[in-house]
Amino acid sequence: MVTRTTNNTMTLDDAHDIFGHLNHQELKNMLKNISDIELCDNSKEVQSCTTCIKGKLTGANIPKESTSKKTEIGELIHSDVWGPAQIKSYQNYSYL
Numbered sequence: 103m104v105t106r107t108t109n110n111t112m113t114l115d116d117a118h119d120i121f122g123h124l125n126h127q128e129l130k131n132m133l134k135n136i137s138d139i140e141l142c143d144n145s146k147e148v149q150s151c152t153t154c155i156k157g158k159l160t161g162a163n164i165p166k167e168s169t170s171k172k173t174e175i176g177e178l179i180h181s182d183v184w185g186p187a188q189i190k191s192y193q194n195y196s197y198l
């Protein structure tokens with residue numbers, strides 16, 4: 103929940119929520135250039151954001167390098183499999 107202390111002053115955590123969960127350092131840099139918004143004195147304390155933590159948990163750990171080398175074209179295929187779609191088309195087709 104966002105609560106402004108005055109019309110032009112807000113906490114760093116409130117600004118974090120308002121500006122799309124931008125990291126705090128970039129947020130401070132950005133707000134230096136906006137004369138209408140000031141951060142509160144107590145905004146130096148950084149609270150952990152549940153939304154950001156949950157967002158980072160959903161990311162898959164992708165290795166930087168492959169552990170197996172393929173020598174032939176088509177030997178290894180990567181694909182993104184999705185479906186079937188829960189909603190059918192107007193012609194009652196199902197998409198897989």
Ligand SMILES: [Zn+2]
Pocket residue numbers: 118123124151152153154155
């Ligand atoms: Zn956040």
